[in-house]
Amino acid sequence: MATTEEVKKLAALARIRVEDSELEKFTSEFDAILAYIGQLEKLELPKGETAKPALRNVMREDGEPHAGGLYTEKLAEQFPAREGNTLSVKQIITHD
Amino acid sequence: MTIVEAARALRAREITVRELWDACAEAAHTKNPELNAFLEIFDADESAIASAQKRIDEGDASLLCGIPLALKDNILIEGKIASAASKMLENYRATYDATVVKKLKDAGALFVGRTNMDEFAMGSSTEHSAFGPTKNPHDTSRVPGGSSGGSAAAVAAHLCIAALGSDTGGSVRQPAALTGIVGLKPTCGVVSRSGLIAMGSSLDQIGPLTKTIEDARILYEAIRGVDPLDSTTIPDGLYGGVLASPKRLRVGVPRHLLKEDVDADVLATFDATLEKLAREGHTIVDVELPMSSHALAAYYVIMPAEVSTNLARLDGIRYGHASRGDTLLDDYILSRTEGFGEETRRRILLGTFVLSSGYIDAYYRKADASRAILRNEYEKAFESCDVVAFPTTLSPAFKFGEKGDPLAMYLEDIFTVTANLTGMPAISVPMGFVERPSTSLGAGESVKLPVGIHFTAPHQAENLLFAVSSEVEKAHSK
Numbered sequence: 001m002a003t004t005e006e007v008k009k010l011a012a013l014a015r016i017r018v019e020d021s022e023l024e025k026f027t028s029e030f031d032a033i034l035a036y037i038g039q040l041e042k043l044e045l046p047k048g049e050t051a052k053p054a055l056r057n058v059m060r061e062d063g064e065p066h067a068g069g070l071y072t073e074k075l076a077e078q079f080p081a082r083e084g085n086t087l088s089v090k091q092i093i094t095h096d
Numbered sequence: 097m098t099i100v101e102a103a104r105a106l107r108a109r110e111i112t113v114r115e116l117w118d119a120c121a122e123a124a125h126t127k128n129p130e131l132n133a134f135l136e137i138f139d140a141d142e143s144a145i146a147s148a149q150k151r152i153d154e155g156d157a158s159l160l161c162g163i164p165l166a167l168k169d170n171i172l173i174e175g176k177i178a179s180a181a182s183k184m185l186e187n188y189r190a191t192y193d194a195t196v197v198k199k200l201k202d203a204g205a206l207f208v209g210r211t212n213m214d215e216f217a218m219g220s221s222t223e224h225s226a227f228g229p230t231k232n233p234h235d236t237s238r239v240p241g242g243s244s245g246g247s248a249a250a251v252a253a254h255l256c257i258a259a260l261g262s263d264t265g266g267s268v269r270q271p272a273a274l275t276g277i278v279g280l281k282p283t284c285g286v287v288s289r290s291g292l293i294a295m296g297s298s299l300d301q302i303g304p305l306t307k308t309i310e311d312a313r314i315l316y317e318a319i320r321g322v323d324p325l326d327s328t329t330i331p332d333g334l335y336g337g338v339l340a341s342p343k344r345l346r347v348g349v350p351r352h353l354l355k356e357d358v359d360a361d362v363l364a365t366f367d368a369t370l371e372k373l374a375r376e377g378h379t380i381v382d383v384e385l386p387m388s389s390h391a392l393a394a395y396y397v398i399m400p401a402e403v404s405t406n407l408a409r410l411d412g413i414r415y416g417h418a419s420r421g422d423t424l425l426d427d428y429i430l431s432r433t434e435g436f437g438e439e440t441r442r443r444i445l446l447g448t449f450v451l452s453s454g455y456i457d458a459y460y461r462k463a464d465a466s467r468a469i470l471r472n473e474y475e476k477a478f479e480s481c482d483v484v485a486f487p488t489t490l491s492p493a494f495k496f497g498e499k500g501d502p503l504a505m506y507l508e509d510i511f512t513v514t515a516n517l518t519g520m521p522a523i524s525v526p527m528g529f530v531e532r533p534s535t536s537l538g539a540g541e542s543v544k545l546p547v548g549i550h551f552t553a554p555h556q557a558e559n560l561l562f563a564v565s566s567e568v569e570k571a572h573s574k
Contacts, residue, residue: 007445014404014448015411015428016441026442029502033446036503037393040462045469055298055467055519058327074191080418087414090424 002031099311102257103159106152113149113162113206114140120164120208124255131231133240133249135169135181137209148204159314161204166250166259169210170217170293171302173197180293181225182215184410184417184435194291195326196260196302196319203318208256211246215437216407217262217295219243220270220508221499224439229496232275235534235543238493241271241508247305248275258306258315264295265395266488266512268303269524273488273548276526278312278565279305283556284519285330287316288323296402297328299395299516309525309565316558335555341482341563347373347551348383348481353511359491361530362547366487369527369549372571373564383477383484387470388514394470395513396506397450397463404447410435442502471518474552483551483564486511488524492532492545511550521558524548525565526572 004027011018018026072085081088097105097116105111117140124137148162167173170180172190174197179185193201200207214224222230222245232240233253240249244261248271251259261268263281272279281303289300304315323329347370354363370380412418412431419430436444450459477484489508499505515522527549534543549568553560 002449006449010445010448010452011441013452014444015425015432016436016444017429017433018441018445022438026438030442030445032501032503033396033442033506034449036506037396037450037459037463039390039393040397040466041458043390043462043466045462045465060324060327071191075414078188078191078415080412080415080420089413090420090427092424 002027002034097254097257098307099159099163099257099314100308102163103161106162113145113152116162117145117164117206120256123253124208124250127253127255130236131233131249131253131255132228133211133230133246133253133255134166134209135179135212135227135246136177138176138207141206144201144204144206148206151204156204158203160200160318162206163257164206164208165200166208166211166247166256167197168244168247168259168261169213170262171197171260172291172293173207173210176210178210178293180216181213181227182435182437182440183226184432185293186226186417188416190291192291195288195323197291199319199321205318208250211244211250211259213246214243214439216293216403216440217243217264217267218403218439218443220266220505221494222246222271223496224437226437232493234276234545235493237534238495238545239274241274241493243267244279244305245271248272248277248279251275251277251305251307258304258311260302260315260319261305262292262295263301263303263516264299265399265516266509268305269488269512269522269548269550270508272305272524273526273550274493274546276529276546277305277307278309278523278525279303280312280316280523280558280561281515281521282316282320282558283330283521284516285328286320286521286556286558288321288326288329290323290325294406296399297406298402299399301516309562309569312523313562330556332556341559343377345373345378345483345560345564345567346481347378347380347564348477348484349380350383350385350388350484350486352384352386353388354486357490358487359530362487362489362491365528365530365547366549369568369571370485373567376567376571378564378567381481383481385470385473385477385484385514387466387473390466391470391514391517392506392510394463394466395509395517396446397459398467398517400443400447401451401460402447404444404451407436407440407444439502467517470514474514474518474520475554478554482560483553485549485551488512488548488550492530492547515552518552520552520555521561522550522552523561523565524550525568527568528572
């Protein structure tokens with residue numbers, strides 16, 4: 001079911017790389033898992049059961065934000081690279 | 097010592113908070129090099145110890161005051177590293193306390209350290225930790241279970257009084273069964289997930305790992321409650337009021353699920369436990385839960401889907417493992433590839449697959465629908481019984497490397513996932529021991545390994561779990 005090409009494509013989507021050396025083994029393990037969960041495809045749900053999911057997400061109303069700057073230093077400490085309180089990253093948009 | 101025993105001894109002045117802490121810390125330092133239950137053993141928090149002693153001296157009622165606990169490495173303690181046993185978060189320092197941590201600190205509890213786990217809670221053996229596996233104190237050639245293997249081993253080896261783990265598909269209950277202790281997964285929404293590193297948000301719950309049922313109840317009461325920081329937490333009575341535990345309990349057994357695959361002696365121990373309950377006056381009834389045979393497949397669609405979403409935030413940009421390549425895309429790919437272990441990457445890809453446009457209906461939506469049906473089946477079963485029972489696992493603790501094939505490992509959770517899918521509370525309680533050949537003791541020798549019995553109750557009916565579990569505990573102490 002799953003090919004190495006598909007695995008590579010999924011990996012790219014997920015921003016992960018599967019090394020060529022692992023690709024064969026990974027794909028065959030992946031394939032076996034897909035075969036197992038594939039039993040759901042054949043599963044016939046009882047008629048009329050569109051089965052509305054019993055779970056729903058719950059969000060609270062927006063509240064007042066906390067005082068500015070409370071957590072800034074704690075968070076900025078973890079930045080891989082910082083300039084003052086800002087996070088330094090590669091240029092995203094070029095203007096060539 | 098249990099929480100109850102330690103609390104009594106502290107108040108009777110047989111031991112001080114400092115002495116209790118030192119005893120746990122020393123045991124932890126002595127045994128951890130072999131067991132690897134802890135990723136980090138914390139230094140004594142002098143002010144917390146002093147404050148706890150003062151509260152006890154002044155007659156503070158909180159049973160958890162001064163009690164040393166262990167926390168799974170995916171629960172945030174402000175200022176401490178929380179790595180979820182991964183390279184990705186190896187040096188990440190929590191910037192806030194999890195709500196359960198805040199509650200425990202308010203109760204005066206102390207933290208011995210952060211315990212080992214399968215990376216990002218993905219596994220059933222703790223072999224997927226980025227920092228080495230934990231060993232089962234009953235037989236160090238075997239796994240303690242997972243993903244809360246470190247917490248379970250720490251409690252079973254008396255390196256702490258009790259511990260917290262997290263349970264997404266069985267990760268508190270299965271290691272409890274494999275190490276011979278109690279493991280509870282509360283009703284979905286009863287314990288706040290704020291400060292728990294997310295795995296599968298519709299499945300995750302923090303739960304206690306303890307030596308006794310009473311200890312589990314004490315910890316459960318301390319950590320539960322509505323939390324504005326987790327809007328999915330629920331108020332008491334949401335599911336129709338507190339059911340008083342009947343004196344005679346009806347225990348439902350889905351015999352059709354136990355026809356094959358369960359080890360013969362595990363099944364025999366299970367049946368013997370049911371017999372003991374029957375002798376105490378409780379009724380054993382047959383129940384039908386047909387969708388259970390597809391539960392594991394549904395779980396391995398829904399959970400990876402939620403995992404792939406939840407772990408998208410770990411991108412090497414703002415915190416955590418940050419690898420830098422030539423382009424921004426390289427930064428993401430390198431950080432994530434290096435920061436995530438094999439099982440984590442596998443599940444992210446699985447989740448990406450089942451959510452992709454060609455497959456989402458066949459897999460994800462189907463799994464979601466079967467989840468709803470499973471829940472209906474359980475609710476129907478609860479019309480004829482108070483709790484549903486089966487063995488927690490098919491077999492006792494397995495050897496390291498025995499379940500190298502991912503699918504074989506997934507099958508460890510075949511019974512436990514149903515409670516996460518339905519959101520119902522569930523518990524694993526020690527039900528006895530089975531024998532297996534030992535490698536460490538020499539040829540011909542065998543080792544006794546614990547096995548657990550698993551109970552599920554309706555939503556918010558944890559009292560039924562405690563009631564039936566106490567009966568099992570009593571029957572075994574006779």
